[in-house]
Amino acid sequence: MTGKRFVPALVYAALAAAIISSLGLLLVPTLAAEFGVSVSTAQWTLTVNLLVGAVATPVLGRLSDGPHKKRILLATLTIIFVGSVLAATAQTFSVILVGRALQGLSYSITPMAIALARRYSPPEKVGPGIAALSVTVATGIGIGYPLTGIIASTFDFRWAFWFAAAFVVSAFVVILVAVPKGPDELGLRRPFDTLGAALLGAGLGMLLLGISEGPRFGWGSPTTIGLLVGAVLVLGAWVWRETSTDHPLIRLDLMRKPDVLLANATGLSMGASMYIGVSVISLVAQAPTSTGFGVGMSLFWAGFVMLPLSIGSQLASRLARAFAHRLSFTVMLPLGALFVTLANLLLVVRHDALPELLAGMFLVGVGIGITFAAMPGLIARGVAAQELGSAVSFNQVLRTIGGSIGAAVAGAVIAAHLAPSGRPASQGIELTFLISATACGLVFLGLATHAVLSVRRARRIAPHDVLHELQELEPHDAVPVGAAERDEVFDAP
Template sequence: MTESRRSALIGPVLVLATLVSSIISSFGAPLIPTVARDFHEPLSTAQWSLTVALLVGAASSPVLGRLGDGPRRRATMLGGLAVVTAGGVAAALAGDVEMLIVGRGLQGVGLGLAPLAMAIARDELPRASVPPMIALLSVSSAAGLGAGYPISGLIAEAWGLAGAYWFGAIVSGFALICVAAVVPSSAGRGGPHRLDWVGTVLLALALVTTLVAVAEGTQWGWGTPAIIGLLAAGAVLFAAWTVQQLHAGNPLVQLRLLRHPSVLSGDVCAMVLGAAMYMVLSGVTEFVQSPRSGGFGFSASAVVAGLVLIPLSFFMLSSSRALPTLVPRVGVRMVLTLGCLVAALGCGFFAAFHDALWQAFVMTGLLGVGLGTTFAAIPGLIAQAVPAGETGSAMGFYQVVRFTGYSTGSALTATILAAHVTDNDQPTADGYTTVLWISAAICVAAAALAWFLHARLTPPQRLPANEIRLPKQTDDLPSRAAPSPANPRRHS
């Protein structure tokens, strides 16, 4: 393959690699009722087939992002895709729900590939192509759900759960081959050579203990010693991780980057919106599959439940493409705030009106418009505020907070539905509407955070001379600018 052809294919291959995370996620929400039925488990247990993938994605994102800032970038992406492929095989061959959850956990590594892809895009693509590509990579993993959900539902309906997971293994294997053929090696480039294993373990333990407590609080009882102990342990572990990261010579995540207004406000909004997004995805896909005999729901198949999310995918992609026009006119602060409010409107609409299936399509369309603008804008804000050599780490932490929000939203949905059940342990209509109203309230809170937090933190701090900023305007992007004599740029 010639060098020019290889360079032209880098962008599409990076999008393909991030779409793997959409495929992984697509085996979550729509298939939860199928997992519960096939393995004879309650919905709260089946929910872990989604939550565990998001949890592993949150823990793996900073690791993959940090490795993406060094000379092992290509090898890291290849290794991640190999683990995802192995997880798909394990899930397809699973004979019980425990093995299925293990396989889904391995697949969750794919959710951490976006930071790697963004770091590669910033370093390998022409300067004018970087901002739109980073925005596209940010939304593609979420927007791909609209296509991935009906496809996975259709495959599961025709060939069962195993067929859906075999499909995921094939897709990730194909992405592995494409990355191996197209993405250039980063060997010899600067960057951290030693991974912060202490920080990695502390973060993973903190996430696991906290999310297990959130997911099992209703089942075990919120006042039980086990739940209280897990929540306390999670708080202590997060505090220890923060202190360790601030004092480590080569930390997993440069927490000091949060001093930049755009980084802090973007990360906070991403976590809050991520929780709301997965509360809606889990709640709505289960709601439309609920039998009408229960007094609500539409007795829909997994395929129809997936089709409900097509507007989410379409409007996330289309609204993200409008970002270069919106930002110069109204400003990033207004874009983030309005996006959050539109998402809240969608959640509130379906909470109030859910008697017809078309109302679910309207809701996901509104959600797509709101999330498309916000999730496209946040990575650009972060990338322009951090040094070029910290792009992978910063995007990794962005993925951590976003997937922490995803995991929290998934776990909260299971908790709320478990607290609103009938005599035969099936969720009630009140349980689903509670999920939607809470999601709407979370989006409103995110809008307030985007508006007031950004205002309190401006004007932004000036970066040191050796830190490369990505301007908002595509035409001015200097991501591949020549290094200054005094501070030569260190390739990531």
Template sequence: MTSTGDNRSDGRPEENGGIVSISGDIASGSTGPGAAVPRGLRLRLLGPTLVIVGSLMAVVSSLGAPLIPTIADADGVSLSTAEWLLTITLMTGALATPLMGRLADGPRQRDVILAALGSVVAGCVVAALSNGFAMLIVGRGLQGVGLGLLPVAMAVARRNLTPEKSRQAIATLSITTAIGAGLGYPLTALIAETFDFRGAYWFGAITVGCAFLLAAFVLPGRAQVPSRRFDTVGATLISLAVVGLSVVLSEADGWGWTSARTLGLFAASLVVLALWIPYELRTTDPLIDLRQVRNRSVLTADTGGLLISVAMYLLLPVVVEFVQVPAAKGYGFGASLVVSGLVLVPYAVANFVASRFLGVYERRFGARSMIPLGSLIFALSTGFFALEHAHLWEAFVTTGIAGFGMGFTYAAMPGFIVRAVPHSETGSATGFYQVLRSIGLTLGSALSAAVLMAHTPAGSALPEVSGFRTALIIASGLGVATAVISFVLPGLAPRGRAGSSVKGGSETVPMMGTEAGEEEAELAGSGLMTVDDKASGTR
């Protein structure tokens, strides 16, 4: 990659005497839509704009879940059919994420973000104007494209912000899914009770439309990086596999987990995956470079992200449903839709608070223990509510503790990936991580539904309390498993290179003066390895 003007060869910002130069139209002052905005202001607004976009996408994606019973009644469909309001969004997001992640590694990051935001606005308008369930599903599918924005936003942050601001922005972006779920549920419930379910989608259209305008003025233009060949075959194969797995996880309860349809579609999806993996390993410019997974840092984040996402959806929907169960059942609190949504507010707030402590914790204790610590805190919260659920306040405490643990875990994971892959692979690597998270959320949702169904007596609409307890215990076990795996996978800290050294956490790391060296030092202190280590043969 060649250097142009003040831009670094890797496309990241360069600091010279306190002046930060940015690739694209922020640096060049090109006549884009935001050219009238002062360059310094646009630079200061870039990080907050990316976080706003990510948060709004998470809120919009959650607009379907609390409305499922209402829409099922209004459109005359079954609850299982109405579940597609959530499934279609997750499925579309899982399809869009790797495609947008790869496109984010090229020069058109701004175009990708604006196109996705436009799709979400259109989806919200379609859903708000829908006169039937089919049209509503189309709208929700268009909204799901926005879930692919996270890897793009992370790639933009890494390319255009200083290292410290980039790390902070990426950590915040990684928890927007959890924050969005915590805020989206009560917000949707409040709007639906005040107006109707269409009001929630008009809210989404207006807020995302404002985000579109903000992004159009703030985001940098085309970067000075080469375009890359798009892996059409790889994209087709992974799309077929993701759709197949999503349908199996969503419909297996109705079809039967051992039915011919379920087993056949599951087997077909595995066959497609078996074809996709060797193809991606052979092609010169793959959609997702699976060789990166051999790096223990990337493998830690990918595996941990999948497991903890399953656990997340074994907690959040279960707690929301539990508090709505009438007290006459012998458990539950008969909470309204609004109150049950408010139960998730502590979860969202604690996620954000935990992400703010991440930098301080890393400087004091190193990065290696961040994911295990957060996973254990999450496991503690789910175990607590499995045993103690006699009072409504315990639900609020549970989600608050879970949010703090999840904030630590989710905020730390992308950093493990970003520091271990080349700049040109940021979107692809984080996109694959987001796909695994989406699959984890879908699996968690299907598993929680299956567990509750298994503990629902014949002829009853509500499960026994043992069903909720079992789901929470499984979530707690997955939290512990994530902690163990994420501590073991990185391995022991590598030996420092010859030269002077400083203390990094509890281990000695080499002292280096460059920005790349500083990132390597942080990872060496946590037992991780960067791309430069791989290239030089350091182990």
């Protein structure tokens, strides 16, 4: 049995992880100046963080299904602490890159906390506990960016990483005291797919390196072509491995379900297209007005630019839940993509003024809140109850992979459009927002077409039932999920 402090302890750990994961974006211009590297190179502190998160989430999620849940969580927090200390004490850019890479494990904390909540919470508290954990992702971003700006501008950027280290220590102590001791007798005991994890990491690493460093190597150079072709081959080998082994790292067979495939395709494409624009917001906010694209904000205030994104995502997520029984998930997906598209179109036209910048971030937040809230519910409708955890976790992995690809694309565009001063050129910033708007627009068109076809199919199946125009029928091959279980997974991040 667990005490009253169990779920709050998990929420605190997830909040700490969300705040730590938000450190990199705001500090990109500062790190570029501090270590004498280009902004596109400094962007790798964000890309490598997301890359490690994309690989670590399924690995640690799989290990958390085993008997040593608490031990795995504490070990992960220890590694994040080491990364924070390395970043705080780094004297070279390569060292801070290693520190940011180790901090990338923070993306796996929330899924691990959800696994613990599912295992040890009383049945009546599982749903509320997961809902509370899911909110910490948006809350952490809303707190992390302003906090980073305040600490880094008042003291030094290193103090932001020292704060992260202290925060991790406090989370470690809280988990040590509040979470039940292991081993978990009900935990899965099966071989770990080491080869699958290695192939996934190598494939993603080559892909992101090829995208982000393409402008420097040359898009037609043997190095770039070799990296991209190698990424395709290695990721292809990973897919073969996951579908042929009895104990895969990720259940790719769940992708065959139409609703799951739709949710995962949306998570990957939206994560990539949205993050292309979002990853340059801190550059725009802090760049001098003389650049032609900057707002000229100090580091102290630049962190607050991301606050509307957190507010918009929270409000939209709540509205999406309230209208879940009136508006189908397939309609929510394109609606969210439309908001993000409009946000980037606004920023293409006007990104050098604070009101438009804040409005753009709010619209992005609304789009994220609607789309990312609908995806877990869509997955719950398409899979059997016993497959829910694996399916939702994979969707989170794809969002993180999409974000890392988006950050790499933004870095490549910036690297190809640098002013003589070494700062990003105005054309590069505008092109970044335009690429993000175009990509989101294509996602919107695809999702809107699918929604229209779904409504037409529902009309043919049940022409006299108006409800079926908005909500599709349950797949015949899925075990129906109870209402409480649906609400629980609908709240998942």
